[in-house]
Amino acid sequence: xxxxxxxxxxxxxxxxxxxxxxxxxxxxxxxxxxxxxxxxxxxxxxxxxxxxxxxxx
Numbered sequence: 001x002x003x004x005x006x007x008x009x010x011x012x013x014x015x016x017x018x019x020x021x022x023x024x025x026x027x028x029x030x031x032x033x034x035x036x037x038x039x040x041x042x043x044x045x046x047x048x049x050x051x052x053x054x055x056x057x
Contacts (some may be wrong), residue, residue, distance in 0.1 A: 006057040
């Protein structure tokens with residue numbers, strides 16, 4: 001899993017060849033939202049968290 005750089009050479013090449021590409025940030029987001037909900041008992045602000053992660057990259 002790679003978070004930075006957002007798009008590695010491997011991801012660029014895979015996209016060019018038509019592969020489905022999922023960035024490491026999405027896995028980080030899914031883990032973070034699950035942890036937030038486990039620890040707080042509340043629904044995670046997923047879109048806010050997503051915006052923050054993508055703005056940082």
